[in-house]
Amino acid sequence: MEFNKPRGTRDFLFEDMEERKYVENTIRSVVENYGFKEIKTPIFEDLELFTTKSGEGIKEEIYHFQDKGGRDLALRPELTASVSRLYNNNLQKAAKPLKMYYFGSCFRYERPQAGRFRQFWQFGIEVIGGTPVYNEAEIIAMANDALSKVGIKNYEVAIGHLGIIKGVLNHLNISAEDITSIIASIDKEDYELLNSLLDDCSVTDEYKDIINKIINVNGSRGDLEDLKASVEDIEESYDAVCQLIETLKVVETFGFEEYTVKLSIARGLDYYTGIVFEVYVPDLGAEKQITGGGTYNLTALFDSEEVESTGFAFGFDRIMEAYHRQNLAYESNDDNKVLVVPIKKDFKLDAIRVAQKLRSNDIITDIDLKGKKLKKNLSYANNNNISNVIMIGQSEVENNTVTLKDMLSGEQETISLDDAIERLSH
Template identity: 75%
Template sequence: MDFKKPRGTRDFLFDEMEERKYVENTIRSVVESYGFKEIKTPIFEDLELFTTRSGEGIKDELYHFQDKGGRDLALRPEITASVARLYNNNLQREAKPLKMYYFGSCFRYERPQAGRYRQFWQFGIEVIGGTPIYNEAEIIAMANDALSKINIQNYEIAIGHLGIIKGVLSKINIPSEIQTQIIASIDKQDYELLDKLLTDNNVTEEYKTIINDLINVKGSREDLEAFKSTLKNIPESYEAAEELNNILETLEVFGFNDYTVNLSIARGLDYYTGLVFEIYVPDLGAEKQITGGGTYNLMGLFDAEEVESTGFAFGFDRIMEAYKRQNIQLPENDSPRVLVIPVKKEFKNEAILIAQQLRRENIIADIDLKGKKLKKNLSYANTHKFNKVIMIGQKEVEDNAVTLKDMASGDQVTIPQDELITKIQE
């Protein structure tokens, strides 16, 4: 029987995994340099963890099932809810802020298309508690550092604040459920629906103008400052605009000012409460967003004390798609990778001993135990990116030596075995 991979999933071969591991490890090194520590949550959770916040309708987008004990479970569609559950179960009494990161696969039952898969990966960070303005500036600076380190080109960082639009809607007494619909229409850029919602709820032309002017603020911190005068009679919105300005000032202290203030960023999830930001790579076309995040409160899912949190998640697969579109090459890796070749089958044991000696020194080593001809072994070494080859024949065994060949230059030298490690590490 010829089995195929399930629809919406992928196989990753050697070169692609090398790229993915490089990007993953580079991002890890950046976030750890900011003091974040890794957590891991289950791939499946109670179905109710996701439906409580998003409603029963989300079931259509989930892989959900009953286990043998009759429990309703779901493969996680994202990881933030799992982090909130983990915090509630284990970390409520821990000193704040809690700075954590995660990397793992998520699952959504949706139609596969370019940039969208049923199994996909997220690299996310969360800060629970602490000083909000500092946390918010820090994570944006950190996201920028990570993208810079992995050499993504021409990305754009857009920053907004949901408190501004929420303040306007509260000022004119829009009910919370209608506010959610209005914010969702802004998030989807469905301005025809937005106008209908405002009209149906008797919003005056004055406030329609304020809302339309608000969502058209797309520029610098100076543009935000200029718009603040429009909000002088809406205290909640004015305060949110001030807070956003303070975040941006702090972000500039972190050494980053190449951002766009975009007050139309709404984020579709209604648990966001303040800062929101998104990062785009225009080269990806319609699926250009690679990151989204902001400040939220998920603890209302539980009977737990509310605590403000800030976080974001990289769409890891879209980052890798950007690698392809932008033809980004991995940095040259000159760490020694060694293929040990016994010239004759009877020298396999000597080859194993040499390879084990290299591995104890953390040098990557493989052995030809199949007995291929030397020419085929050298071709294999080239194909699999071994930069050194060790050959062991009769004379080498008799002299307690090895022949070491550099695959780049073609130079080779016969040296005593006790000089091998030093020579390889030169």
């Protein structure tokens, strides 16, 4: 009987995993250099955690089930809710800001298509507490730093602030329900629907013009200075514009200036309260967005103290797709890989002792214990990017030496094991 992988999932082979580990570890290195520490949450949680955050409709999009005790559980569709639950359970009294990151798989029951899978991976960061302006600037600069270190090219960073458009809608006393619908239409760039919703809310042409002026900002920090005059009588919007200007100044101080101010970014989620940003890789076409985030207040959903958080999550699989589309490659440390070959089966135990000595010195070591011919072992080394072969025969055993062959140059030399270790270590 033949079994196939479930629909919407993937198998990753050796080269796939080497690439994914390289990208993951590169991002880890960047965020840890910024002072973030790793957390881990369960793959499944109480179903109510996700319905509280996203509404009952989320049930249609996720894997949920009852366990043997009759408890309603769900495989996590994302990690933000789990992080907020972790904070509420364990960290409310911890000193702020809390700077954390996470990496793990998530699950969505949706139709598999290009760039979308039922099991996928997120690499996210959260800052809980602290000063939003500086938190926002730091994570935007950090996201740019991570993508740059991975080698992703031609990506675009768009930054906005939901408080600007929400300020106008609050000024007009539009209901929370209608604000949600209006924000969703902006997020979908459905401007025909937007105009219809504004008409339904009896928004005058004067304020329609202000709203259109806001969502059409797609340029530089200087455009925000021009926008100030349009919203100077709307205190909430004016303050949001000033906050965004201040955040962008700090972003530039971090050394990142290649961003676009885009005030039509809405993120489509009610809990965002301020800065929002997204990163696009146009090479990915319709699935070009590889991350999104901002400042939000999610902890209040779980009956805890109100505290602002700032965060984002990389769509790790989309980063990998961009990595492949752009034909990127990493430099593997093949110079430090060795294959130990006993020339005859009589020398297998000697080869094992040599291999263990190499491994104890942090040298990646494979060993032939099957007894293949030397020619096949050399071919194996070439095919697996192993740059060095150590051969153990009668002479080597008697003289306490090894024969080291450089697979790139073809040169070989019989030397002491200590000398071989020193050479391979450098």
